Amino acid sequence: MPEACDRCGAPLMEIDHYGEPLTGCLGCNIWRGKQLVIQLPEEDVQALRKLRRSFKEEFIAEYEDGTQEVFAVLQSASDQGPGALEIARIVAGEWQRDGKLKPGAIMKVRRPSIEELIEMYGKGGRG
Numbered sequence: 499m500p501e502a503c504d505r506c507g508a509p510l511m512e513i514d515h516y517g518e519p520l521t522g523c524l525g526c527n528i529w530r531g532k533q534l535v536i537q538l539p540e541e542d543v544q545a546l547r548k549l550r551r552s553f554k555e556e557f558i559a560e561y562e563d564g565t566q567e568v569f570a571v572l573q574s575a576s577d578q579g580p581g582a583l584e585i586a587r588i589v590a591g592e593w594q595r596d597g598k599l600k601p602g603a604i605m606k607v608r609r610p611s612i613e614e615l616i617e618m619y620g621k622g623g624r625g
């Protein structure tokens with residue numbers, strides 16, 4: 499499953515559409531399930547945007563020793579498109595100085611996969 503929209507590069511989001519899991523992009527408003535591709539009504543897209551904006555976006559720091567830790571970046575900061583990973587890297591450094599993330603060389607900062615997001619939030623998401 500791709501982690502980013504192949505049209506605009508935005509992170510993909512998983513939603514539950516009447517029991518059918520769909521993966522799509524808020525920017526393009528194209529949502530794909532196993533057998534269908536749909537566009538959502540504008541009100542739904544707006545609602546999803548608001549929901550998403552209220553969230554912090556999780557990133558994963560991969561350490562030199564092979565361990566990894568999840569940390570959150572405010573959605574407003576991570577909404578910077580292609581610069582989001584750069585911002586996340588800076589936030590990770592600040593968090594290490596503050597002791598919120600363990601010390602050690604961070605080899606890579608990446609977005610969680612959809613599978614990891616589902617693990618973090620559960621199938622239905624938060625609230």
Ligand SMILES: [Zn+2]
Nearest residue numbers: 503506523526
């Ligand atoms: Zn897109």
